[in-house]
Amino acid sequence: MCNLTRLRSMALDSSGKQPEQQQQQQPPPRASTEAGLKLRKTPNEELEPDNYEDLQLDFSPVLFSSLERYLPEQVLNSTRNDKARFMRNLLLRYSPETERIRIQRHREYREKILSSYQRLHVEIYSLDPASFFAPSFLNALSQKSEQGLRSIMSQPSAGIFTFEMLNPRFCEMLLAEVEHMEKWVYDSRTTIMRPNTLNKFGVVLDDFGFESMLKKLVDDFISPISQVLFPEVCGTALDSHHGFIVEYGKDRDTELGFHVDDSEVSLNVCLGKIFSGGDVYFRGVRCDNHVNSEINDKEMYDYSHVPGQAILHRGRHRHGARATVSGHRVNLILWCRSSSFREMKNYQKDFSGWCGECRRVKTDRQKLSIEATKQALIKIGAEKASKPSAD
Ligand SMILES: O=C(O)CCC(=O)C(=O)O
Numbered sequence: 247m248c249n250l251t252r253l254r255s256m257a258l259d260s261s262g263k264q265p266e267q268q269q270q271q272q273p274p275p276r277a278s279t280e281a282g283l284k285l286r287k288t289p290n291e292e293l294e295p296d297n298y299e300d301l302q303l304d305f306s307p308v309l310f311s312s313l314e315r316y317l318p319e320q321v322l323n324s325t326r327n328d329k330a331r332f333m334r335n336l337l338l339r340y341s342p343e344t345e346r347i348r349i350q351r352h353r354e355y356r357e358k359i360l361s362s363y364q365r366l367h368v369e370i371y372s373l374d375p376a377s378f379f380a381p382s383f384l385n386a387l388s389q390k391s392e393q394g395l396r397s398i399m400s401q402p403s404a405g406i407f408t409f410e411m412l413n414p415r416f417c418e419m420l421l422a423e424v425e426h427m428e429k430w431v432y433d434s435r436t437t438i439m440r441p442n443t444l445n446k447f448g449v450v451l452d453d454f455g456f457e458s459m460l461k462k463l464v465d466d467f468i469s470p471i472s473q474v475l476f477p478e479v480c481g482t483a484l485d486s487h488h489g490f491i492v493e494y495g496k497d498r499d500t501e502l503g504f505h506v507d508d509s510e511v512s513l514n515v516c517l518g519k520i521f522s523g524g525d526v527y528f529r530g531v532r533c534d535n536h537v538n539s540e541i542n543d544k545e546m547y548d549y550s551h552v553p554g555q556a557i558l559h560r561g562r563h564r565h566g567a568r569a570t571v572s573g574h575r576v577n578l579i580l581w582c583r584s585s586s587f588r589e590m591k592n593y594q595k596d597f598s599g600w601c602g603e604c605r606r607v608k609t610d611r612q613k614l615s616i617e618a619t620k621q622a623l624i625k626i627g628a629e630k631a632s633k634p635s636a637d
């Protein structure tokens with residue numbers, strides 16, 4: 247066992263999405279609008295809510311689908327856009343002032359990018375598997391079987407999967423696009439919104455127009471793969487994401503502190519360039535109650551990045567990145583979330599299936615109770631002590 251420095255939960259600060267706890271909050275059930283319409287006290291369980299994922303909204307689309315079940319009849323009968331507008335206004339009305347300002351700033355930031363950023367490689371904004379992916383990845387997926395998928399996966403440590411994923415040409419184009427974005431940010435004197443609370447460099451791809459491409463990547467590839475590799479969190483599907491670039495090297499971030507991601511599953515792909523150092527270290531999966539518990543030796547795993555190669559791991563798999571000692575390392579990170587898992591987690595008490603510490607405690611308890619039963623049986627003479635007697 248070794249000691250652990252206190253770990254941080256990475257939260258978003260600029261993506262326009264809510265940190266985990268806030269995202270799960272529902273507005274007060276009797277919240278009312280300016281027009282005086284009241285939300286239902288209980289959700290309409292029979293209603294099949296609309297999907298809001300393709301709309302530019304200030305809150306998670308999943309939140310809109312959940313909230314729709316509380317809408318009064320008068321609003322339910324209107325169009326999807328009208329319902330979205332109604333719910334957005336309601337959510338804004340019940341958000342704290344600081345949150346409202348943050349949402350407004352983020353909206354203006356995206357609008358500025360949309361109206362004046364000129365894309366360098368237009369072709370990488372729509373998913374094209376044949377040109378994005380490495381042949382081995384395409385080939386494995388074309389087999390449409392678990393065996394085909396597992397044939398390209400290495401699992402060097404429990405719950406960490408590595409595989410060749412991206413084509414070198416696609417990596418080059420995305421790297422060039424990122425440089426082009428940074429130049430635009432500098433030239434236009436825009437204050438860039440960073441990916442999360444730990445990275446001081448890097449850029450959110452969703453803000454720069456990659457949202458629908460990344461959504462398709464999650465829907466068609468990462469979600470089905472995760473359903474096979476992580477059934478405990480992806481039983482249904484991954485239905486939202488936060489996609490960004492991290493950068494390390496001289497004049498950039500050097501390393502990344504020990505943390506867990508705000509995701510069910512995280513994809514981390516190295517795009518290049520030439521660098522040394524920058525290994526990612528993993529230290530076991532933990533639930534909220536045990537993020538700072540000790541490390542078991544078996545949970546220690548260090549991974550060296552290779553351009554084009556991906557790591558897929560649980561967001562709750564504690565990790566950090568060591569210093570990039572020379573050169574420039576750039577990675578594509580995709581935090582993928584499942585709303586159904588998050589809803590379930592609210593009342594799911596037993597995490598022993600996936601948290602290393604819950605599992606250890608449960609096993610210890612089982613051992614103790616087996617031993618206690620044995621001792622009780624010995625006491626009442628129903629069983630002999632384990633050591634055979636001399637005669
Ligand atoms: O630098 C890396 O490879 C890890 C990045 C990471 O863990 C994150 O951004 O959440």
Ligand SMILES: [Fe+2]
Binds near residue numbers: 505506507512565
């Ligand atoms: Fe991370």
